[in-house]
Amino acid sequence: MVDYRFSYLLTALILIFFLWVHSVLGVEADPGEGKVVYEMKCLTCHGPKGKGDGPTGKFLMPPPGNLTTAGAKSAEELRNTIRNGRAGTGMPPFRGILSEKEIEDVLAYVRTLAN
């Protein structure tokens, strides 16, 4: 006689596995989506290529960070600046304004600007 309880358990485990894979992939940073966030929230200061020469950025003192050289900084440092802003500069905190996912996406995009 076949023990059906085992196949139910197996089906449940497979389902849980797929849900887990989905949730892990779902939170993966997407630089493509980050570009959209960047263009809406960051470009005006940091400029189209991240050089700090956006229309608003030109008038800031100190000028916006040059993101093309920010690659030397760790993801953690950059994430921290994006989340908390930088006191004494025009860099605003984006925690609560952008979702955690958007922060990861824009961070991934910023890292593509660095060279």
Ligand code: HEC
């Ligand atoms: C109102 C203008 C403004 C906006 C909008 C802005 N920034 Fe900034 N950003 C600055 C300024 C000013 C600095 C500080 C430069 C310094 O520390 O000398 C800075 C610094 C940074 C740094 C640190 C660079 C480094 O080398 O350490 C990162 C990363 C950064 N911004 C990312 C972003 C991202 C991502 C966005 C959009 C979600 C954004 N900024 C929006 C003005 C702005």
